[in-house]
Amino acid sequence: MTGLPAMHPGPGPVPVLALGDVLLVTLQGELHDGAAEQLQHDISRRIASSPMPVAGVVIDLSGVEIIDSFLGRVLAEIAASARLLAARTTLAGMRPAVAITLVELGLTLPGLSTALNVEKALSLLGRASSAAPTAHLEEGA
């Protein structure tokens, strides 16, 4: 697990962590427009330059209180560009208030898959990469 050091000048870039073949981005608090665009560039570059193929990108939104229409579009664009680079994007841990606001804004983010938390998102991507949805939960008698 390696954190990307703040190598780009600019106000507070968001760290992109690599967990195996998955990139993990944890958004905290308010993300201003410049940082969001920076993040979009960072993610595409990381996917393109990664030594091993990146299966997916997990964006953790559990620490985000506000998502405006701009950030909504940036998230959709991150997903679209990641898909072009053969990686899937999953949003994890969106809060109810944020979800309601996005729906009221009409931003339902159709191209994105979502998960309850990072753990579920990772298992979702892992399952997709192994291409064998065999999650058998045995119910004891």
Added chain:
Amino acid sequence: MQVAEHDTAPGTAKELGAFLEHRREQIAQRWADAALFRTVFTVSRDEAVEACKAVVDALADVSRSGRLEDVEAPGFFTVRDQLGRMAAARARAGFTPTQIAGEVAGLREPVTALLRAEFQDDADDARVTACTQAVTVLTSTLRLVIMETTVSAGEELIARQRQQLLEVATPVIKLWDGVVAVPLIGTLDSARSQVVMESLLEAIVDQRAAYAILDITGVPTVDSLVAQHLMKTVAAARLMGAECIVSGIRPAIAQTIVQLGIDLGSIITRAGLADALAYALTRQGIVVSARPVTEAGPR
């Protein structure tokens, strides 16, 4: 009326204030027997007398400030506090505002009677009339203040009950690990749909539910607005990472939805709550099967 009042008010009002302070004890004793106080202070008469004294003091303050007609006069805050609570109690007991207004008006008579007795020997008729008039003005303002309190207490009660009704009407149930459901009963309007959406999404977070079931078996009609709210709820749940299933759409409602041209195509629907649960369980990889006959028996 207004002009005449202003001509005599300052002097008369001060005089009335002095009279109220002077006769406080007697007024309080007589008021304590009035219907309004008697029914609220059923335990002890002393309490009623004390409450009366506080009100009389407050009225004396109002009189001294000369703002007999001013509902916002500082002295009336005590009145609001004391009499307002009693009036609210009467309102809760099922009395109409008119009855309460009548009881409040009954407070005037003891004061007027005492006032007459006070000035009996006085030759100055005009002064007595002025003072009586001032009392009338004061009590009508008092009545207004109390009515205001009663009405606002009623409104508070209604608002609280409405909130309780909303909460009671939208129970979120955990059906299985990771499966929550809201059985909706009754008419859905915008406010209620909002509560449904919020409580369901909160439950998804609390229970870490991957599946949320909206059961509308008990909803009599679905119009385009309700359908829109349902779709919003489904979309919000999806954004949070949960899958939302709508169940219990009755044939008539299904026809209405089709006739309205609403496209619920992106939403997973099932006939009943049981079918929706079965779907959620199957998707989680849980297989429910009948127990083999050989193992059947009491455990």
